[in-house]
Amino acid sequence: GEPSRGVPGSAAARAAGEKLTELADTLEPLLVYAWRRHLSAAIARMVADAEPSADHEGVFRVVGFADLVSFTALVRRLSEHQLVQVVQRFEALASEVIAAHGGRVIKTVGDEVLYVTIGTPPAAAIALDLVDAIKEDDILPKVRVGMASGQVVSRLGDVFGTTVNRASRLTAVARPNTVVVDDAVATALSSVSGFEMAQLPPRTLRGLGRITPWRLQRAGASGRRGRSDSGSATTT
Structure with missing residues (x-):
């Protein structure tokens, strides 16, 4: 039967998977940068909350x-x-x-x-x-x-x-x-x-x-x- 609404067909799913694979190397530096920013902010908050006072x-x-x-x-x-x-x-x-x-x-x-x-x-x-x-x-x-x-x-x-x-x-x-x-x-x-x-x-x-x-x-x-x-x- 027809695929459910909102669920891609097999051809569209394969095409999307191939495109994401192609973009993986390009996206990796951006993801690492975002992760570092979040980690830095979390560490800064933790240190600030642990001030001696x-x-x-x-x-x-x-x-x-x-x-x-x-x-x-x-x-x-x-x-x-x-x-x-x-x-x-x-x-x-x-x-x-x-x-x-x-x-x-x-x-x-x-x-x-x-x-x-x-x-x-x-x-x-x-x-x-x-x-x-x-x-x-x-x-x-x-x-x-x-x-x-x-x-x-x-x-x-x-x-x-x-x-x-x-x-x-x-x-x-x-x-x-x-x-x-x-x-x-x-x-x-x-x-x-x-x-x-x-x-x-x-x-x-x-x-x-x-x-x-x-x-x-x-x-x-x-x-x-x-x-x-x-x-x-x-x-x-």
Whole structure:
């Protein structure tokens, strides 16, 4: 009978096999290069997490939370199959963006992704790219991102501490399709081209006290960068 849809015929399979064999030598250097880059990044993270201070004060990280908006309502509306598609799409897209900027996915929990970076600019690029990518995706709802930087305790692949809690709380006050960061992140990005921050009204966050959040966005066409204390900033 006819071959099943999506399954190549014998002639096509042989042709594909021959072509892949021809390309093996050409692809080998590229595969080795990619493997070396991944290995180098893994070693760098392992060494950084094993800093002498890790057992006491922790290590410095920028922590980001990406959270799908109105996920509970989505759960009620979608079938189980559709919900699985949404979650898998979110996890795959987030992992791709985070890896592209050298970040590390700590964990994914349905509608939320927790990631860390060592540097602040990569974390900011991840957050903004995530918002843009998900905004253009037809399957996914809107997303919001919260970021904070400081000391974290790294254990068994997870991270803990006040910095992680602060990033999570900032995510909760962010509006859809926006990125909200703490003062430490805003200060670190104030002299970095490509980003600009607008100060938001101070907020009292449970367990963290009163902090000043900032809305992060890409620099405008004028190339303006740094922090703006304009009172016209949108509140969360």
